[in-house]
Structure formats: structure tokens, C-alpha cells
Amino acid sequence: MGDWEVVIGLETHAQLSTASKIFSGASTAFGAAPNTQASAIDIALPGVLPVLNRGAVERAIRFGLAVGATIAPRSVFARKNYFYPDLPKGYQISQFEIPVVQGGEILIVSPTRGEIVVRLTRAHLEEDAGKSLHEDFHGMTGIDLNRAGTPLLEIVSEPDLRSAAEAVAYAKTLHGLVRWIGICDGNMQEGSFRCDANVSVRRPGAPLGTRCEIKNLNSFRFLERAIEFEVRRQIELIEDGGTVRQETRLYDPDRHQTRAMRSKEDAQDYRYFPDPDLPPLVIDRAWMDRVAAELPELPAAMKARFETQYALPAYDATMLTQSREMAGYFEDAVSSFGGEAKIVANWMLGEVSAALNRAEVDIGAAPVGPAELAGLLKRVADGTVSTKIAKDVFDAMWTGAGDADAIIAKRGLRQISDEGAIEKLVDDVLAANAAIVAEFRAGKEKAFNSLVGKAMAASKGKANPGQVNALLKQKLGR
Amino acid sequence: MSSESTIAGLLRRLDAGEVSAVELTRAALDRIAQANGTLNAFVSVDETGALAQAQAADAARAKGEAGALAGIPIAHKDVLMTAGLKTTCGSRMLANFVAPYDAFVVEGLKRAGAVLVGKTNMDEFAMGSSSESSHFGPVRNPWDPERVPGGSSGGSAAAVAARLVAGATGTDTGGSIRQPAALTGICGLKPTYGLCSRYGLVAFASSLDTPGPFAQTAEDCALLLDAMAGHDPRDSTSINRPKEDYRRGLAAPPTDPARPLAGLRIGLPEQYFGDGIDGDVAAAVDSALEALRRLGATTVPLSLPAVRLSIPVYYVIAPAEASSNLSRFDGVRYGHRAAVYDDLRDMYRKSRAEGFGAEVKRRILVGTYVLSHGYYDAYYLKAQQVRRLIADDFRRALGACDVIAGPTSPTPAFRLGDKSDDPVQMYLNDIFTVAANLTGLPAMSIPCGFTRGSLPVGLQLHAGHFGEARLLEVAHRYQQATDWHRRVPPGLGLRDG
Numbered sequence: 001m002g003d004w005e006v007v008i009g010l011e012t013h014a015q016l017s018t019a020s021k022i023f024s025g026a027s028t029a030f031g032a033a034p035n036t037q038a039s040a041i042d043i044a045l046p047g048v049l050p051v052l053n054r055g056a057v058e059r060a061i062r063f064g065l066a067v068g069a070t071i072a073p074r075s076v077f078a079r080k081n082y083f084y085p086d087l088p089k090g091y092q093i094s095q096f097e098i099p100v101v102q103g104g105e106i107l108i109v110s111p112t113r114g115e116i117v118v119r120l121t122r123a124h125l126e127e128d129a130g131k132s133l134h135e136d137f138h139g140m141t142g143i144d145l146n147r148a149g150t151p152l153l154e155i156v157s158e159p160d161l162r163s164a165a166e167a168v169a170y171a172k173t174l175h176g177l178v179r180w181i182g183i184c185d186g187n188m189q190e191g192s193f194r195c196d197a198n199v200s201v202r203r204p205g206a207p208l209g210t211r212c213e214i215k216n217l218n219s220f221r222f223l224e225r226a227i228e229f230e231v232r233r234q235i236e237l238i239e240d241g242g243t244v245r246q247e248t249r250l251y252d253p254d255r256h257q258t259r260a261m262r263s264k265e266d267a268q269d270y271r272y273f274p275d276p277d278l279p280p281l282v283i284d285r286a287w288m289d290r291v292a293a294e295l296p297e298l299p300a301a302m303k304a305r306f307e308t309q310y311a312l313p314a315y316d317a318t319m320l321t322q323s324r325e326m327a328g329y330f331e332d333a334v335s336s337f338g339g340e341a342k343i344v345a346n347w348m349l350g351e352v353s354a355a356l357n358r359a360e361v362d363i364g365a366a367p368v369g370p371a372e373l374a375g376l377l378k379r380v381a382d383g384t385v386s387t388k389i390a391k392d393v394f395d396a397m398w399t400g401a402g403d404a405d406a407i408i409a410k411r412g413l414r415q416i417s418d419e420g421a422i423e424k425l426v427d428d429v430l431a432a433n434a435a436i437v438a439e440f441r442a443g444k445e446k447a448f449n450s451l452v453g454k455a456m457a458a459s460k461g462k463a464n465p466g467q468v469n470a471l472l473k474q475k476l477g478r
Numbered sequence: 479m480s481s482e483s484t485i486a487g488l489l490r491r492l493d494a495g496e497v498s499a500v501e502l503t504r505a506a507l508d509r510i511a512q513a514n515g516t517l518n519a520f521v522s523v524d525e526t527g528a529l530a531q532a533q534a535a536d537a538a539r540a541k542g543e544a545g546a547l548a549g550i551p552i553a554h555k556d557v558l559m560t561a562g563l564k565t566t567c568g569s570r571m572l573a574n575f576v577a578p579y580d581a582f583v584v585e586g587l588k589r590a591g592a593v594l595v596g597k598t599n600m601d602e603f604a605m606g607s608s609s610e611s612s613h614f615g616p617v618r619n620p621w622d623p624e625r626v627p628g629g630s631s632g633g634s635a636a637a638v639a640a641r642l643v644a645g646a647t648g649t650d651t652g653g654s655i656r657q658p659a660a661l662t663g664i665c666g667l668k669p670t671y672g673l674c675s676r677y678g679l680v681a682f683a684s685s686l687d688t689p690g691p692f693a694q695t696a697e698d699c700a701l702l703l704d705a706m707a708g709h710d711p712r713d714s715t716s717i718n719r720p721k722e723d724y725r726r727g728l729a730a731p732p733t734d735p736a737r738p739l740a741g742l743r744i745g746l747p748e749q750y751f752g753d754g755i756d757g758d759v760a761a762a763v764d765s766a767l768e769a770l771r772r773l774g775a776t777t778v779p780l781s782l783p784a785v786r787l788s789i790p791v792y793y794v795i796a797p798a799e800a801s802s803n804l805s806r807f808d809g810v811r812y813g814h815r816a817a818v819y820d821d822l823r824d825m826y827r828k829s830r831a832e833g834f835g836a837e838v839k840r841r842i843l844v845g846t847y848v849l850s851h852g853y854y855d856a857y858y859l860k861a862q863q864v865r866r867l868i869a870d871d872f873r874r875a876l877g878a879c880d881v882i883a884g885p886t887s888p889t890p891a892f893r894l895g896d897k898s899d900d901p902v903q904m905y906l907n908d909i910f911t912v913a914a915n916l917t918g919l920p921a922m923s924i925p926c927g928f929t930r931g932s933l934p935v936g937l938q939l940h941a942g943h944f945g946e947a948r949l950l951e952v953a954h955r956y957q958q959a960t961d962w963h964r965r966v967p968p969g970l971g972l973r974d975g
Contacts, residue, residue, distance in 0.1 A: 044806045083805065083826055088810075090804075091802050143810065271801075
């Protein structure tokens with residue numbers, strides 16, 4: 001596979017987090033009983049007309065600003081005509097020739113190429129279709145139009161991705177961004193964020209190969225596996241003397257493979273034309289400025305600021321700006337803590353992240369908040385507990401045992417720093433471990449650590465490790 | 479029946495207590511029962527609902543709370559949604575479709591207290607110029623039942639012409655209000671696109687469809703338009719502008735009563751006075767222009783060079799939009815579904831083949847073709863470009879005059895079946911009317927004379943955008959000086975007055 005280059009572009013459908021649909025007042029809430037959230041407009045009764053949801057446009061503008069795109073001062077809704085039972089009007093309202101967001105780019109970290117820029121072609125507003133339900137209807141098909149008219153932003157990238165892993169990195173960054181700017185809840189199980197992948201292969205330097213489009217990948221894992229399968233399929237096909245046909249393919253997650261859905265030859269003619277029911281969407285400077293003013297600090301800017309303001313390494317800054325909640329937690333904890341930010345970063349990327357992963361919750365739902373974490377770190381900084389004990393305290397805090405001070409007091413975890421008490425401890429250890437002392441004196445350096453360990457164990461971990469070290473060295477004549 | 483059968487006249491009699499809304503409604507129902515067997519103007523009549531509305535109107539009037547049209551019997555074209563009543567669009571596809579909501583213009587007339595007595599017959603899905611293509615059979619012209627009333631709003635026009643109701647709604651996509659008004663000797667107004675919301679109007683060609691009123695007089699059209707116009711946030715193409723009082727505009731006395739139209743410049747496009755116009759029609763229009771000049775207007779010759787392309791442009795754009803608008807009639811959620819089918823495609827094919835008539839199918843096919851890959855630029859895009867040229871012509875012309883006049887239709891009412899086998903001949907009927915739809919301009923047809931065969935002739939007037947008040951005023955002054963609008967079809971037991 002070494003002399004093949006993989007070329008991937010993604011088309012991502014992000015469901016916009018508006019309360020009502022893009023062209024009707026019906027709710028967009030997920031999971032309601034079938035057809036209870038379908039208005040006269042959504043079921044396309046005769047005589048009804050679409051009215052554009054301002055909130056959907058605002059979210060598109062927010063996205064455009066966040067990726068440095070051109071926001072079209074005038075964009076056009078078009079009808080994409082085709083018959084399907086879950087498409088009530090017989091056409092989907094989308095944007096075709098003039099989309100609302102044009103260009104833009106997203107910075108991602110490629111696992112092989114480091115930081116790279118992925119160019120965006122466009123992002124356009126459109127409505128979702130309903131759902132055909134093929135189970136439970138005994139040879140018939142049920143139609144649920146709750147989803148019909150749900151607002152989508154279709155974000156189209158240029159073919160700038162060179163591996164399945166890069167495609168996943170892009171999708172994850174994009175997923176983080178749409179949630180960051182609050183335009184999409186990112187819930188992939190509910191279909192709020194789904195990708196189509198355009199995949200082709202070529203010899204390095206050669207013109208682009210024929211692409212296949214894999215539809216509706218609704219998890220990062222499926223995205224990665226589908227692309228990996230598709231790349232292998234295309235290379236094997238070409239190496240066996242075949243040619244890739246331009247076609248749309250579906251990924252079967254049970255078999256880990258893609259299969260052909262329809263070829264270019266039987267691709268439909270959608271007969272796009274401007275929707276006469278909707279005047280061109282006009283976005284003036286003032287509207288853009290208002291949206292820009294409400295835009296939060298973006299991840300890339302925040303990452304750069306974390307590096308300078310908190311003296312964090314790039315890795316830490318990147319990791320802490322994966323979500324707005326994570327970044328907010330970090331900044332709150334630093335401000336409450338008052339000490340070195342790197343200590344907070346270490347804890348967040350260590351203990352806190354591990355605990356979140358174990359519990360499978362988002363940071364917003366963490367039982368230990370930023371102020372509580374800072375309370376614990378203060379006790380480490382002032383020597384009340386060692387880092388090691390602090391981890392036990394953190395675990396207790398996580399299970400709801402109280403704040404750091406209460407747990408330290410209740411469980412008697414305060415670090416022993418009293419010189420006399422530590423000296424007695426050390427003396428007892430030396431007396432009880434004559435053999436180890438002899439080994440040390442015979443030149444076995446490791447024996448010293450063993451004695452430290454014994455002393456710490458005797459104190460149940462509470463003795464100040466620095467003082468134990470110093471006293472042992474002194475008593476052993478070092 | 480006297481001039482008191484106008485809406486304005488009936489309102490005076492209602493206000494004076496000479497007649498009740500219930501009496502007017504019963505009389506309307508009786509006349510419909512007598513005449514509809516011949517005219518086939520109504521698809522459905524709602525006797526119970528109409529009498530209930532009439533009672534409510536009488537009660538409101540007794541309390542001094544009557545709306546502007548309280549108690550006036552009217553009808554709606556069956557392409558406008560009317561809650562609880564069938565809305566068929568003259569099609570088998572919707573033969574049993576009961577509308578769950580009211581169209582904007584239906585709401586407005588209901589609010590004004592007008593009494594809805596029934597829904598009027600029409601060309602299927604408003605596609606046609608003769609009202610022959612309805613699933614419920616052709617509408618006949620009250621002036622000669624062997625002739626068509628024009629279309630597509632032929633049922634509404636026939637109902638008003640035969641004095642079955644005092645006023646009615648229509649929709650005008652390429653002339654569907656004005657041409658039948660001309661062919662039945664009444665007034666029909668196609669307002670500026672966006673003045674009356676399209677909400678609840680079953681779409682034929684969205685960028686052209688315009689609801690508007692039919693009545694005996696310009697004054698009555700003003701009364702109806704007052705209730706039909708207004709901004710509607712449910713229609714994104716509805717225009718938000720201050721509401722006008724069209725009737726009050728007519729009440730102001732002219733400065734010079736002898737020459738009430740002094741200062742009015744009437745543009746006469748050479749393209750509207752050339753060959754191909756029936757001699758009697760041309761003569762009636764000429765004498766109407768002479769009458770307008772006597773009222774003080776001056777006429778200016780002008781040219782609309784691109785207007786000769788309006789028929790081909792219209793017959794690309796309207797079918798294109800129709801082909802998409804009618805896709806929702808797929809038999810899945812409502813409307814006709816074939817009884818027997820093999821699979822999904824077969825269900826679509828059979829339901830639509832059975833549910834739509836020939837003209838609707840023809841336009842869906844043409845529209846699908848002109849939007850297809852490889853043809854879009856040559857047809858649809860080109861048509862949109864020419865549409866702009868036509869609009870430019872009118873903008874220039876309306877800089878040099880206040881209204882543009884000409885015949886509404888090149889011929890008077892033709893015989894049933896004469897053109898139904900020749901779509902192109904049928905389409906040419908719209909030659910003078912489609913430009914108003916392509917440009918969005920308001921236009922009106924008023925009765926201006928008769929042929930030697932006693933068929934009515936219509937004069938068409940165009941004005942600039944939102945120039946309804948001006949059109950109505952010109953028509954009103956003309957009607958104060960003439961009596962063509964008072965002529966009643968013979969054989970209906972009515973007398974002129």
C-alpha cells in the first residue's frame with residue numbers, strides 16, 4: 001500500500017440546535033411518538049408555505065465566522081426534486097448554486113502529519129427528510145415525519161484528508177467545533193452529526209482517482225472502518241486490473257464492509273431550481289456583526305492563549321481546549337487554586353480525565369467541580385497531604401464523601417511533618433530492619449528506597465516524604 | 479334584480495334593514511339550485527354553514543358589530559383551502575380532500591363577515607383558460623351555455639356573472655381571473671404579487687399565483703380587496719406594507735366632475751393592438767378608450783418589445799414550478815391512491831396517472847423536461863432572463879404613463895371543445911394576460927362592451943406595483959360613466975339595471 005495515496009473529503013450533516021424546524025414551528029425534540037411533531041408544513045399539506053427559521057440562519061453564520069469563511073450576503077434556497085415516501089413535498093429545500101457559507105478552513109492535528117489545514121468548500125442550510133420504518137408493519141412501510149424539516153448544516157470539505165485516521169481527526173475537530181459554538185448537540189446516536197465520505201486512491205502525484213461516496217456514517221469508528229475498507233477495496237480492485245466505478249456505497253457495520261448502492265449512471269436528476277416560495281436569504285453586515293459579538297472565544301484562539309497565559313505545553317493546551325466545558329473547568333480551577341496552572345492541567349489530564357472515562361460522563365457532569373479540585377490542590381501545595389494521598393482524597397471526593405478538607409480531617413490523612421514524630425518513625429524502622437540497613441551499608445543503594453518505603457508505610461503514607469528522606473540520610477551517615 | 483345586487487348595494491340594504499343576511503343567503507342558495515345544473519359553476523355548496531354564517535352576520539349587525547362585508551354571499555375558487563369543506567382543485571386527486579385550515583384570503587373575508595356559500599369549479603389545478611378540464615365537468619358561460627366562461631377561475635366568474643353570488647375569489651397565474659372576467663362580463667382584479675398572501679392557495683406556479691376578487695363593479699372589487707390584502711408572515715413572499723383602504727379611495731369626489739380622469743396618461747402598447755385580435759373585441763376596446771379620453775385621460779402610444787415572448791416564457795416557468803409543486807400529490811399521505819399496485823414506484827405511477835387529468839400531466843411533463851440536467855440553462859434559465867426583459871419593458875413604459883390598457887383576451891368566449899384538443903391555441907388565449915404575472919404587476923379586467931353576437935368584451939388595465947388603488951379608481955370612474963357592468967346575461971330571469 002506504500003505507493004498509493006488516499007484522498008478523502010467529507011460531507012458532514014450537523015443538525016442545528018434550534019427549538020423548531022427550519023421551515024415550520026414544529027418542535028425538533030428527539031424521540032417523540034411518530035408523527036406527533038409534524039405540522040401541516042412538515043407533512044406538506046396543499047397550500048402551505050415554508051418560512052425560514054432565523055435561528056437556523058444565525059447558527060450557519062456562527063459556523064461561517066468560526067471557520068473564517070465568507071458569509072454570502074445573498075444566498076438562495078433551491079428545490080431538490082425526487083420522489084420518496086419520507087420526503088413529503090417531493091422535493092427537499094436545500095441550497096445549491098449559492099450556499100450561505102463559502103470557503104473557510106479547519107485546523108486539525110493529523111496523527112501522521114501534525115497540524116494541517118483542511119479547506120472547506122462550503123456549508124449550506126437544508127431540511128432533513130422523515131424516516132421510513134420497515135419493521136413492525138408486516139410487509140408495509142411506516143412513515144414517521146417527526147424528523148422532516150429538521151434544520152441541517154451540510155459542511156463540505158475539500159479532498160484534503162489523506163487517511164482514515166485523518167478523516168476521523170477532522171470529524172472529531174469539527175464535532176468539537178459545532179458543539180463549542182453551540183450550533184449542534186453533536187449527539188451521534190440520535191443522528192445529530194453524521195458524515196458521508198468521498199474516498200479515492202491514486203499514485204502519488206497522479207491526478208485524482210475516481211471516487212466513491214460512503215453514506216451516513218454516524219460514528220467515528222464506523223467512519224474509520226468504512227474508509228479503511230473502502231481504501232483496501234479500491235486498491236485491490238486496481239491492482240487486480242480493474243477500475244473504480246463512481247458510485248454511492250453503504251457501510252455495513254456488522255460485516256465491516258461497504259457495498260454498492262447506486263452507480264453514477266443511475267444517479268437521479270434532481271432538477272434543482274430556486275425555490276419560488278423563499279426569497280433570497282439576505283445577510284447584512286449588522287446581522288453578521290451581532291452574531292460575531294455573541295461568538296465565544298474559539299478553540300484555536302483559546303489554545304494559543306492557554307500556552308501563553310498559563311505557560312502550558314502545546315499538548316496540554318490542545319487537550320484542554322477539546323470542549324468549552326473542559327476549558328471552562330480548567331480556567332475556573334486555576335483561578336480558584338491560585339497556584340501553578342500546570343499542576344491543574346496535570347490533574348485534569350490525569351486523574352480527572354481518567355475518572356471521567358471510568359464513569360463515562362462528560363466533564364459537565366463530574367461530581368468534583370473546579371472549586372473542589374482547587375481545594376484539594378491547595379492542600380497539596382501547602383503540604384497538608386502528599387500527591388499520593390491527594391489521589392485517594394480525590395477518589396473519595398468523586399464518590400461524594402465531601403470536600404478535600406473534610407475528607408482529610410475525617411480520615412486523619414493530614415501529613416506528618418512534626419520532626420520528633422518522624423524521627424521516632426525513622427528510628428523504629430532502622431531498628432526493625434537491621435538486615436536492610438546492613439545491605440545499604442554494604443553498598444546496595446536500592447536498600448535506601450526500601451527503608452523510605454517502610455517508613456512511609458508505617459505512617460500509612462502520611463509522613464512528609466521529604467523529611468523522611470532527609471532524616472534517613474542523616475541517620476545512615478550520608 | 480337591480481344594481482342593488484352589487485356588494486355595495488346589498489350592504490346599503492342590509493344596513494337599512496330592508497333585507498337580512500339570511501334572506502340574501504337563502505336567495506343565493508335558491509339561485510344556485512336553479513342555475514348550477516346548467517352552469518356547473520359550483521363544485522360544492524355549503525347550505526348549512528352558509529345559513530349559520532348568515533345568522534351570525536345578522537346578529538352581529540343587530541349589535542352594531544358587523545364586519546365590512548357582513549352578510550354578503552360569496553364563493554371561493556376550489557383551489558383555496560376552506561376549513562372543514564372539500565377543496566378539490568377540480569381534480570380527481572383531491573376529489574375527497576377536506577381542508578383542515580383556511581387560506582389567508584378566506585380568513586380575511588370570513589373576518590369581514592362575508593358568507594361563504596360554496597366552492598367554485600375550475601380548470602384542474604388552475605391549469606387552463608376555459609374551465610373545461612375540471613374532474614367535475616366543464617363550467618358554462620351564463621351568456622351562452624354552449625361557450626366556455628374562460629379559465630381557470632371559470633366557476634367563480636360564471637357565479638358572479640349569473641348573479642348567483644355578489645362576489646367571489648379567484649386565482650390568477652397567467653390570466654385566470656382577468657380572462658374569465660372578460661369572457662363573462664364582470665370585473666376581475668389580479669393584485670400585485672405579494673399583496674394577498676398565497677397561504678392556503680394550492681400552488682400551481684408559486685412565483686406567479688395571485689389570489690384576487692371577482693365582482694360586478696370596481697367598487698365591489700375594492701371592498702373585497704380590502705378584506706383580502708395584508709401582510710401574512712406565513713407566506714415569505716407576502717409584502718409587509720401599510721394596509722390601504724381601497725374603497726375609501728373611490729369615495730373622494732374628483733376635482734373636475736366632468737373630467738374625473740384629467741391628467742391620467744394611458745399607455746397603449748402597439749403589441750396589444752395588432753393582428754390576431756377579434757374585430758368586435760378591438761372595436762369595443764377602442765370605444766372604451768374613447769370613453770376614457772372623454773373622461774379626461776390622454777393616451778400615449780408605446781412599445782413593449784419583449785412582451786411577444788411572454789407566452790413561451792410563461793409556458794416554461796409555470797410548468798417548471800408546477801412539476802415540482804405537484805410532486806406532493808403522491809398518494810402517500812392524502813389524496814387519491816390507486817387501489818391496486820405492485821410496489822412503491824407502481825403506486826406513484828398509478829396514483830398519479832389516475833389522479834391527474836391530461837392537461838396537468840402535460841404540464842408536469844413539460845416542467846420536468848425544462849428543469850432536467852442539460853436543458854435547464856436553455857429553457858428555465860433563459861426564460862427567467864427574458865422574464866426580466868419583459869419586466870424592464872413594463873418599468874420603462876410605466877415611466878411614461880400611469881396605466882397600460884388593451885384587450886384582456888384576443889377573442890370573446892369560444893365554444894366548448896373548440897380549443898380543448900389544441901393546447902397551443904388554448905395557451906394563446908393568455909397572450910395579453912401572462913405579462914402581469916411574469917412582472918408581478920397588478921392588472922384588472924372590466925367589462926367594456928359586447929360583440930355583435932352579444933358576448934362580453936373586457937378591457938384590461940395594468941398599473942405599477944401596488945397600483946391597485948389607481949386601477950380601481952380608473953375603472954370606477956369609467957363605470958360611473960358607462961353601464962356595461964350592469965348588463966345581465968339573458969335567460970336567467972334577471973333584468974338589466
